[in-house]
Every structure is written in C-alpha cells, then in structure tokens.
Amino acid sequence: MSPEKADALAAEVRDWLTSSGIVSAERKPCVLGGHLGFPPGPRADEVVDVSGWSLPWQDVWFNGLDVAAGRTVFDAGQGEPMAVTCPHCSVRIELVDENFALVHTAWDPFHEVVDGWREGRDVVIPCPACARPVEPASWIWADDHFAFGHLGFTFWNWPPLRPEFVAELTRRLAGHRVVLLEGKF
Template sequence: MGDWFQTIVDVQATPQEAETLAADVRSWLISSGIVSAEPTHCVLGADVGHPPGPRAETAVDPSGWSVPWHDGLAITVGRTVFDAGQGDPMAVTCPHCSTTTHLADERFELKYEVWEPFREVVRGWDEGDDIVIACPACTQPVEPTSWRWTDDYFVLAYLGFTFWNWPPLRPQFVDDLARHLADHRTVLLEGKL
C-alpha cells in the first residue's frame, strides 16, 4: 500500500530566511485551522508534525479519496534533497538553454554514464557541497539548485512542507501557501514510499 506524500518546496528561500518563512506559514496554517497547533507523532521522517486541523478539508480535494487521512504536516528547514520517492529520475533540463538530458533509455532504465555527474550533484547537495557541472548541451555551468528535474523528481532547497497521506491539495491552497512565502516560486512534489 505505502504512504503518499505531497511536498510544497520553496525553491527561492535562502538558508537565512527559511526558518522565519517556516514559522510564518506554520502560524497561518494553525490560525486558519488547516493543521493543529500541538505537534504529535503523525509524520514519517521527523520526530513530530502537525496533524490535520478542524478546517483541513478546505485545503484538499477529498473526492474519490477513500483512505483515512490521519497523518500530518512535516516542515523541513535546512539544506535538503526533496524527492518524489519511488522510481528513478528520467531527465533533467538546463536552465540556460532549455535542453533536456535524458537519464534513462526507452525501457526506463538509467543510463549510468549520463546519470553519474547528476548523481554527484544530488549527492553533493545532500552532503553539504555545491557541485556545479556544465550542461552537456550548452556547456554553461549550472548551480545545483538550478537544474529542472522532469516531474520535479528532485528539488534541492532549504524549505519544504510535506503533507503525509492527505488527499490531493487544492491548487488554490498551494497558491495561498506560496503567497505566505513572499510569493517565492514553489514546486509541488507528489510521491509514494
């Protein structure tokens, strides 16, 4: 069966502002009743999170959702590799020339010689290193956070909000949350473990 998650990642938050932005969004989510104020053991991968609040259904589209959703929200602050969970990354796009580098073949198997430099970028970010590689097409150097992963398989950032086992988040709610992040650009990752 597995666990389903949706993570709204702020791709523009700096390390210096991530904690303040997280606190602002947490306050808004609590005051609006979307999550409860008292943290509990309701999330995967963190000690505690915020369970759904009395108005949580205003943030989701529960139609067609039959699984009970008692899990909560985990807020991650700090250098993190946010990922989509199962599977492998299929492709990555250069922010300079918009060329897409395919990391898998037609059978969806990773082409390790192509994947290796990108794997080092992701591993480096996770270990605290900024590994800059050149785009295979235009040869421009690309910062680790600037690559655009197909289906947002990876997002390298400092702030994310993970909703564990909630029905699909409403687009309006995702937009509202982004506004509380100083209108930073956000990415919605959806995945399953």
C-alpha cells in the first residue's frame, strides 16, 4: 500500500467510525505517544465486549483511537516476542529461553528487521533453517507480536472488539491484510 493510499483509506475509515458514533470526531489527548486521538463515541459500547471489564471503561484517560498512516511497526505491547516462523519452510525460531529471557543470538537479526522497518529500510534476512530470504512483513510472529504495515488502528484500553465489528472494519479496509494484535489493529 502506498502512503497516499494509506492516508486516503485512513480518512475513509476514520470518517465511518466518527459518523457512526464509535469514536468522537473531536481529537483529544487520549492516546499514548504525545499526540491527539479520537475518544470513544456514544456508540463505542456496541462494538466491544465488556464482559469481565469494570465499567465505565471510557473513564481511563488514554482510551482513544490512534490512527497511524505511514510505515509503522505495530506491536502487541506486552513482553518479548516469543518466536517467529519462516513463511517458506515453516520452521519456528524460538527467541526466548525457558525463563522467557531473550536469546540474543536468535533475536539480534530480527531486531535489525524490526528497527530497519521503523527507520524506513527493508532488512531482508535469510531464514536460519532454509536460507531463503524473507521480506520483513512476511515473517510470522508468534501471537502476532508484530505486524509491519502502512496503516493501523490502535484502540487504546478498549475491551475486546466484537467479531462483527472486526469483520466490518476488515471489509472497509478493501481487501488489505488485517492483523488483530491483542485488541489492536
């Protein structure tokens, strides 16, 4: 997806979310990262599963929608990446030991992939098992720890998104790959 297409699609989806009342159109400091986001709208409860959540979840100060259009590494935000799998040979590369500490000899090449993407570079490395080169966005991260893309929607501190909402959002993303990261797009 080109940056121009990412910007246009971000605006289209953002307009749908605001016009449907899922998020408020007025931007406020409600997301992490020092910029403005879109607070939950009057119909936000309709797209989340609040079972097991103490209400009102909307009162947390950083609970807005952050729309990122541009080359971004999206991450699950908790803990270390556990493993990554080669898309060619399906070999799983463990990145942590039995104590959940990073194994630096395994992690370091992937660290370069992640940092490279953030810096605007495509760091293509060969799979340690089959030696075939793998593009950054093609690695399969355990628990979808990372996703590399040009457009993302982060719903900060929202309860789990309802499957029907995820399906509608996916439809509106016009066939682009969608990865759900621990309640974040």
